[in-house]
Amino acid sequence: MTADATPLPSARRPVPVRRGPGALPGALRETKSGLVVLALLVGAGAGLGAIAFRWMIKTFTLVLSGHADYAAAGHAANPHVPFLGRWFVLLAPVVAGLLYGPLVQRFAREARGHGVPEVMYAVARRGGRIAPQVALVKSLASALCIGGGGSVGREGPIVQIGSALGSSLGRVVRVPEDRMKVLVACGAAGGIAATFNAPLAGVFFAMELILRDFAAEAFGMVVLSSVTASVIGRAAFGNTAFLQLPAFGVHHLSQYLLFALLGMLAGAVGVGFTRILYWIEDVCDWAWRGPEWARPAVGGLLLGLLLLVLPQMYGVGYPVLENAVSGKYVIAFLLLLLVGKIVATSLTIGIGGSGGVFAPSLFMGAMLGAAFGATAHHLAPGVTGPVGAYGLIGMGAVFAGAARAPITAVIILFELTGEYSIILPMMTAIVLATGVSRALSHDTIYSLKLRRRGIDLDQKPEAAVLAGLTAEAAMEPLPTPLTETTPLAKAADALAASPHGALPVVTEDGDYLGIATAHLAAETLADGEHDDAPIGALTHRPALITGETELADVLAVLIQGEGTGLPVLDATHTRLAGWLTHQSVLTALHRTHPPRPAAHPMTGDS
Numbered sequence: 001m002t003a004d005a006t007p008l009p010s011a012r013r014p015v016p017v018r019r020g021p022g023a024l025p026g027a028l029r030e031t032k033s034g035l036v037v038l039a040l041l042v043g044a045g046a047g048l049g050a051i052a053f054r055w056m057i058k059t060f061t062l063v064l065s066g067h068a069d070y071a072a073a074g075h076a077a078n079p080h081v082p083f084l085g086r087w088f089v090l091l092a093p094v095v096a097g098l099l100y101g102p103l104v105q106r107f108a109r110e111a112r113g114h115g116v117p118e119v120m121y122a123v124a125r126r127g128g129r130i131a132p133q134v135a136l137v138k139s140l141a142s143a144l145c146i147g148g149g150g151s152v153g154r155e156g157p158i159v160q161i162g163s164a165l166g167s168s169l170g171r172v173v174r175v176p177e178d179r180m181k182v183l184v185a186c187g188a189a190g191g192i193a194a195t196f197n198a199p200l201a202g203v204f205f206a207m208e209l210i211l212r213d214f215a216a217e218a219f220g221m222v223v224l225s226s227v228t229a230s231v232i233g234r235a236a237f238g239n240t241a242f243l244q245l246p247a248f249g250v251h252h253l254s255q256y257l258l259f260a261l262l263g264m265l266a267g268a269v270g271v272g273f274t275r276i277l278y279w280i281e282d283v284c285d286w287a288w289r290g291p292e293w294a295r296p297a298v299g300g301l302l303l304g305l306l307l308l309v310l311p312q313m314y315g316v317g318y319p320v321l322e323n324a325v326s327g328k329y330v331i332a333f334l335l336l337l338l339v340g341k342i343v344a345t346s347l348t349i350g351i352g353g354s355g356g357v358f359a360p361s362l363f364m365g366a367m368l369g370a371a372f373g374a375t376a377h378h379l380a381p382g383v384t385g386p387v388g389a390y391g392l393i394g395m396g397a398v399f400a401g402a403a404r405a406p407i408t409a410v411i412i413l414f415e416l417t418g419e420y421s422i423i424l425p426m427m428t429a430i431v432l433a434t435g436v437s438r439a440l441s442h443d444t445i446y447s448l449k450l451r452r453r454g455i456d457l458d459q460k461p462e463a464a465v466l467a468g469l470t471a472e473a474a475m476e477p478l479p480t481p482l483t484e485t486t487p488l489a490k491a492a493d494a495l496a497a498s499p500h501g502a503l504p505v506v507t508e509d510g511d512y513l514g515i516a517t518a519h520l521a522a523e524t525l526a527d528g529e530h531d532d533a534p535i536g537a538l539t540h541r542p543a544l545i546t547g548e549t550e551l552a553d554v555l556a557v558l559i560q561g562e563g564t565g566l567p568v569l570d571a572t573h574t575r576l577a578g579w580l581t582h583q584s585v586l587t588a589l590h591r592t593h594p595p596r597p598a599a600h601p602m603t604g605d606s
Contacts, residue, residue, distance in 0.1 A: 035179060035221055039186045042169055043225030046162035046190025047232030053139045053158055054195060054237070060147025061315060064092045070149070071312050072319035089149060089311065090304035096148025097296030100141040101352060105293040108137035113349055114152070114357045115142075115160035116209065117449040119188060123210055124457045127542070128167055128180035135164035141354040145296075149303060151313045151344035152355020154195060155205075159356070162191030162229075163210070174514055177543045177557070182218045185211045186225035193226040194233030197240065201412040202226040208405045209446065212457075248389035248422055255385050256425060262372050262390055263397045263429030267436030269338075269368055270361065270401020274445040277346040277357070278452065284350035292352065299351025306344055312337060313344040316359050324370045325391035331374045338367035357445055361399040369394020392416075393426050397433040402445040406434045471554050471568050472547035474588035475578030479565075481506045484513050484536030491535035492521045500565040500581050505539045511574045514539030515567060542566055547577060555585055 062068065065088075066078035075086040084091070104111045110118045111134055122130045142157035166187030170180040185206040193202030203226045207214050211222075288295050307313055312320045324334060345360040373390025384390075392413065400409040409430045414423060437444075443451050450457060481504040482491050495503055495518040505513045516539050524538060543557050545568050558566060558580070568578040 032217075035182070035217075036224060038169060038173065038175070038179075038183055039221040039224045040228050042162070042166040042183050042186040043190040043228030044232060045165045045169070046158075046187050046225065047194040047229035049135065049139070049161050049165060050158055050191055050194035050229065050233055051236045053143060053154065053161060056139060056143035057146050057154060057315075060096070060143050062147075064096060064148045065089075065314065069316075069319055070314040071317040072323075073311065075311055086308065086311075089307040089314065090301065093149045093300030093303040093307070094297050095300075096144045096150070097294075097298075097300040097351070097353075100144040100354065101296040102293040103137060104141050104352070104354065105291075108134045110134060111138040111141050111160070111354055112352055113156075113449070114355065114446075115156035116356070117446045119160055119163045119184065119210055120212075120446060120457060121450055121455060122163070122167070123181045123184055124212075125455070127177035128170065128184040129540075130160075130164045130167035130184065132164060132168040132171070135161045135168070138164070138354065142356075145348065145353045145355050146315050148300070149307050149314045150348040150353045150355050151303075151315070151317070151341065151360065152348050152353060152357070153316055153359025153362075154356060155192060155358035156356025157354065158191035158195045159188045159205070159210075162187030162189075171540065174539065174541050176541045181211065182221050185218065185222050189222045189226040190229030194229040196412075196415075197230065197233055197237060198412055198415040199226045199230035201408060201415055202229070204408045204411050205405070208408050209403065248386055248392055251385045252383045254383045255389075256428060258372075258376055258384065258390070259393055259425040259429045260432055262369060262394055263432035264436050265372065266365060266368060266394055266397030266429065267401035267433035268440065269364060270398045270403075270433065270445075271437050271440045273342050273345075273357075273361065273364060273398070274402055274441065274443075274448060276342055277349060277445065278448060280343075280346035281350040284347075284352075296352040299347070303344070303347055303351065306340070306347065310337070310340045310344070313340050317341070317363055318359075321363050321366045321395075324366045325388045325395075327370065327374070327387045329370065331371050334367045334371040334374070338364055338371070341367065357402070358399065361402045361445075362395040365395035365398030366391045367394075368398060389422065389425075392422065393429045396426055397429040400430045401433040401437040404434055404437055404444045406430050469551035469588060470547060471545055471549045471551060471578075471580060474551055474554070474580055474584045475547070475568050476581065476584045478567075478576055478579045479503055481576065482516060482535050483508060484534055484539070486535045488521060488524060488533045488535055488538065491516060492518075492525055495521050498565075502565040504567045504576055504579070505535055506576070507536075512567060512569055512576055514541040515565070544573065545569065545580070546571070546573070551585060551588065554580055558582055558585065 058068065061070065066080050067073045067076065077085045078088040081088050108131060115138065119130070122128055138157050138160045142154065146152060146154065163184045164187070166183035167180065170183045175183065188210045189202040189206035192205050193199040203222050206222050207219060211218055284299065290298065320337065323329060324337070341360055341363050345357060348355065370387055370391035372394065373384065373387035376384040377387055396409040396413040400406050410427055413426055447457060479498060482494060484505055484507055495501065495516060498518065501518040502515050505516050507513050513536060516535050520538055524533070545554055545557065545566055547568060554566065558564070564581055566580045567576050568580055569575065570577040
C-alpha cells in the first residue's frame with residue numbers, strides 16, 4: 001500500500017449521515033473537509049511545538065553554558081560557574097545526560113537518537129501510530145542534549161515531535177490508517193516549516209522521506225499543515241531564514257565543473273558520515289556495560305573532552321557555519337571542523353543522545369565546500385568565484401549524499417538564500433552527490449538505522465498471485481462484535497476467546513466503530529485501573545475495506561495490523577459485512593491457485 005491519503009482501491013469515502021454527539025468526530029474522520037481541519041490543527045500544533053522546542057533549547061543552552069550559542073564563544077567561561085573557567089564543558093554534557101538519560105529510558109526509548117527513522121517506520125509498518133508521550137519526552141531530551149553541548153540538530157526532534165502530535169490527534173479522532181499516515185506527515189512538515197522558516201522544505205521533507213509518495217490529496221494536506229505552522233513560526237521568530245548567508249552567483253561557466261566535482265566529493269563524505277556514525281554507535285554499544293539511563297552522562301565526559309579542544313562543536317553550531325560560508329576560516333581549520341563535526345555528532349548519538357543529523361550534515365557540507373572553494377581559488381583565482389558559493393552548495397550536497405533526498409536538499413538551500421541564480425549549480429552538485437551516494441551504499445543515513453534492526457522499508461509483499469482477487473472472495477463469517485460501551489474486563493474475555501486476537505466494535509445502533517485487539521486490552525488491564533473503561537475507547541480503525549477491495553491491498557493491511565483480523569464493510573461503509581484473516585486469505589489463494597500434483601519421485605511424471 002502507498003502511504004498517502006487515498007483510500008484503498010474501490011473504497012470511495014461517502015459522507016455518512018450521523019446525528020448526536022458522535023457527528024463531529026465522524027465528520028472529521030471520514031470527510032475530505034474533516035481531513036483539511038485535522039491538517040490545519042496538526043500544523044498549528046506543530047508550529048506551537050516548534051516555538052516551545054526552540055525556547056527550551058535556548059533556555060537550556062543559557063543555563064548550561066551561560067551563552068546564547070557557545071559554539072561562537074570560543075573558550076569562554078560559563079558566567080554561572082566562573083571558577084571552572086573553560087573546563088565547565090567537561091561537566092555540561094554530563095549534567096544534561098543525568099537529566100535526559102533516565103527520562104528517555106523510563107518513558108520513551110524511541111526518543112533516543114535522531115528520530116526520523118522511527119517516524120519512517122511508524123508510517124511504513126505501524127499505520128502511523130506513535131506513542132503520544134514521544135512529543136514531550138523528545139522535546140525535553142533533545143533540548144537538554146543540545147543545550148548541554150550535544151553536537152546534533154533540531155530537525156530530527158521536531159519531526160518526531162510534530163509527527164507524534166499528528167498521530168495522537170488521529171488516534172483521538174480514530175481516523176483510518178491511511179489518513180493517520182497523512183497526519184503524521186503533516187506534523188513532520190509543520191515542524192520543519194516552523195523551526196527553520198522553510199515551508200517548502202517542510203513539505204518536500206515529509207513527502208520525500210516520511211510518506212515516500214507524492215499522491216495529490218496527501219500533498220495538499222501536507223502543504224496546508226506546513227503553511228499553518230510556518231505562519232505561526234514567523235509570528236514568533238520573524239520572517240527571516242534561520243541562517244543569514246550572503247548572496248552568491250555563478251560568474252564563469254567553468255565553475256560548473258568545479259561544482260560537479262564538489263558534488264561527487266560531497267556524496268562520498270555523506271556516505272562516510274553515515275558509516276562513521278553507526279560504527280561509533282557500535283563501539284559505544286560494545287564498550288558500555290552499565291545501565292542505559294546512565295550512558296549519556298558517562299559518555300558525556302568523552303564529549304566534554306572533545307568540546308574542550310573544539311568548542312565550535314557545542315550544540316548545533318550555526319554561527320560557525322555562517323563564518324565558514326563567509327570565508328572567515330583557513331583551509332586547515334575548515335577540514336578540522338569537518339572531521340570534528342563527524343566525530344562529535346557520531347559520539348553524541350552513540351552515547352545515547354537525542355538530536356537530528358540534518359543540521360550536522362549542513363555543517364559538514366559548509367566546511368567541505370568552503371575548503372574546496374578556497375583550494376580552488378588558490379589554484380585558479382580568476383575563474384573560481386567566491387568561496388562562499390562552494391560552501392553553500394556543499395551544504396546541500398552532503399545532506400543529499402547522506403539522506404538521498406535531492407528534492408528536499410535543493411528546496412532547503414533555495415529557501416535559505418532566496419537566490420535563483422545558484423539553482424543550476426546547486427542541482428548539478430546535489431544530483432551528482434545523490435548518484436555517488438547510491439553507488440557507494442544501498443542505504444541512507446535514515447534507512448540504515450532500520451536495516452540494522454532487520455527492517456527494509458523498500459520490501460513489498462508479493463502480490464502477483466493475488467491479482468484479480470477481492471476481499472469478497474476471502475470473507476469468512478463475522479464474529480460476534482463488541483458494543484462500544486462494553487466494559488474492558490468483560491470485552492477482554494471475548495477477545496481472549498477470539499481465535500484471531502481481534503474483534504470488531506460497533507455503536508449501540510450497530511454502526512461500525514473500529515476494532516479492538518487482545519494485545520492492547522492486555523496492556524491496558526495490566527495497570528489495574530481501567531477494568532470498567534468502555535472498549536470503545538481502545539478501538540482503532542484500520543484502512544477501509546469493502547467487498548471489492550483488492551486482496552493484495554487487504555494483505556498489506558493485515559501485515560501492518562496489530563491483530564490478525566479485519567472487518568469488511570458494506571456499500572454504506574457503516575455496517576459490517578464480513579471478516580478477513582490471514583487464514584481466509586490463504587484459503588482463497590489456495591482455492592484459486594491449487595498446488596500442482598507432486599512429481600513421481602523416480603520418473604518425474606505427475
